[in-house]
Amino acid sequence: MDAASGGAVRPIEVGMAGRTAREQLATDEAQPSMTASDDPLAAVAEPVDTALRVFLAARLDELTALDPALEPVGREIADLVTAGGKRLRPAFVYWGHRATGADHDDGVFGPAGAVELLHTFALVHDDIMDRSAERRGRPAVHTALASTHAAEGLTGDEEWFGVGGGILAGDLAFVWADQMLDDADLPAVALERARTVFTALRVEVMAGQYLDLRLAGRPDAAEADARRVALLKSGRYTVTRPLQLGAAIGGSHDLLDASLRTYGDAVGLAFQLRDDVLGLFGDPADTGKGALEDLREGKRTVLVLRAMELAGAAERRVLAAILGDPELDDGDADRARQIVVETGALAAVERLLRAQQEQAHDALATVAEPARSALHALADLAVRRVA
Numbered sequence: 001m002d003a004a005s006g007g008a009v010r011p012i013e014v015g016m017a018g019r020t021a022r023e024q025l026a027t028d029e030a031q032p033s034m035t036a037s038d039d040p041l042a043a044v045a046e047p048v049d050t051a052l053r054v055f056l057a058a059r060l061d062e063l064t065a066l067d068p069a070l071e072p073v074g075r076e077i078a079d080l081v082t083a084g085g086k087r088l089r090p091a092f093v094y095w096g097h098r099a100t101g102a103d104h105d106d107g108v109f110g111p112a113g114a115v116e117l118l119h120t121f122a123l124v125h126d127d128i129m130d131r132s133a134e135r136r137g138r139p140a141v142h143t144a145l146a147s148t149h150a151a152e153g154l155t156g157d158e159e160w161f162g163v164g165g166g167i168l169a170g171d172l173a174f175v176w177a178d179q180m181l182d183d184a185d186l187p188a189v190a191l192e193r194a195r196t197v198f199t200a201l202r203v204e205v206m207a208g209q210y211l212d213l214r215l216a217g218r219p220d221a222a223e224a225d226a227r228r229v230a231l232l233k234s235g236r237y238t239v240t241r242p243l244q245l246g247a248a249i250g251g252s253h254d255l256l257d258a259s260l261r262t263y264g265d266a267v268g269l270a271f272q273l274r275d276d277v278l279g280l281f282g283d284p285a286d287t288g289k290g291a292l293e294d295l296r297e298g299k300r301t302v303l304v305l306r307a308m309e310l311a312g313a314a315e316r317r318v319l320a321a322i323l324g325d326p327e328l329d330d331g332d333a334d335r336a337r338q339i340v341v342e343t344g345a346l347a348a349v350e351r352l353l354r355a356q357q358e359q360a361h362d363a364l365a366t367v368a369e370p371a372r373s374a375l376h377a378l379a380d381l382a383v384r385r386v387a
Contacts, residue, residue: 040373040381041087043094043104044090044091044094044109045090048109048112048116049082051180052113055180056176057078059074060078072145073145073168073169074172076144076169077120077124077172083137084136085119085136086387088239088271089115089242090109090116090242091374091378092239093112093243093246094112094246095375096245096247097246098370099250099371100256101250102249105186106185108186110185111181111184111191114180115177115198115245117173117177117180118173118174118177120170120177121171124140124170128142140166141165141166142162142167143162146161146163181194193248194248194249197245201236204241205233207232208229208234211225212229215300218300219320223302223309230268231268234268234271235265235268236265237268239382240260240265241264244260256367259365259366262360263364266359267357267379267382270356273349274382274384276294276299279291279293279299280294280304280333280340281346282387283386291330292330295323295333296326296328298324303349304319304340306343307319308320315339356383357379357380364376
């Protein structure tokens with residue numbers, strides 16, 4: 001079960017490094033499972049899913065009216081959007097809006113859905129850049145479109161067709177995200193404020209993705225570089241900007257904006273740090289992606305760079321040889337996990353995660369209810385998730 005869907009958060013299984021890593025991943029005290037009544041995602045997930053289904057059905061009709069051959073491209077986007085996902089970004093849009101003191105407004109679900117569509121664009125392109133064959137337990141969009149090439153009996157390189165088709169499918173999700181935002185049933189002045197934040201969000205995620213690609217090729221990469229990438233690629237994009245977008249719709253003010261930014265950057269960095277841990281130690285059945293991908297791509301994450309810093313010369317050489325090796329196997333990955341655990345890097349990152357969590361909680365002191373309790377719970381969920 002998706003951690004963000006209200007199920008209990010369970011310990012992460014880590015294979016060969018198992019018992020030690022599980023102990024280090026354990027939190028100081030057990031947290032009770034959320035119920036449907038107090039889950040901050042419950043107010044968001046179903047109405048956003050409904051808004052997305054209605055919107056995407058109309059877009060698919062428009063697309064196939066241009067040419068029936070376009071149906072697989074649109075269908076891949078629609079299926080990826082509805083295949084799952086925690087809906088964290090829409091939740092931050094919604095609760096950012098409520099943090100202004102605004103009452104519930106169904107009009108917010110349009111911008112919330114737009115952020116989810118933008119996330120879909122990012123996932124499609126990210127899978128191409130990372131050469132990931134799967135996403136959410138199903139073929140990645142570019143993989144599926146390569147199969148479409150074969151099924152339709154087209155000539156040429158089916159793999160390259162899939163890559164090209166995947167890029168265009170991601171671009172289409174990007175365009176649809178804009179359209180869903182613009183179609184929201186909200187006052188024009190509120191949408192104008194939201195558009196400013198939405199633009200910043202899009203620029204930052206592109207910048208973070210590029211810097212992430214570049215970081216993988218830098219042998220001299222430092223932890224500060226990885227944190228910068230984590231903030232831009234994930235932190236601002238996942239938490240801070242969605243929060244600010246929702247608050248902009250409700251009419252934010254400087255004090256609230258500062259609180260949301262502090263909270264958002266702290267939770268966003270924690271979100272990416274947990275992603276880094278899951279990329280190495282997570283169960284693919286939960287994460288929806290392969291356990292070797294980050295290592296094969298040579299990702300210079302905070303976790304890996306901390307291990308490189310703490311490792312002895314021999315371990316550092318082993319880890320450096322594993323990073324970026326497209327042919328590495330499960331045994332290599334287990335050795336990398338062992339180094340990360342034995343150097344204390346995993347424990348250090350877990351401490352950093354808890355520090356970010358506490359900083360986020362402190363930033364909510366002046367935020368009004370019910371948004372304060374919801375955002376408190378979302379911070380904990382982002383830190384403790386298993387997918």
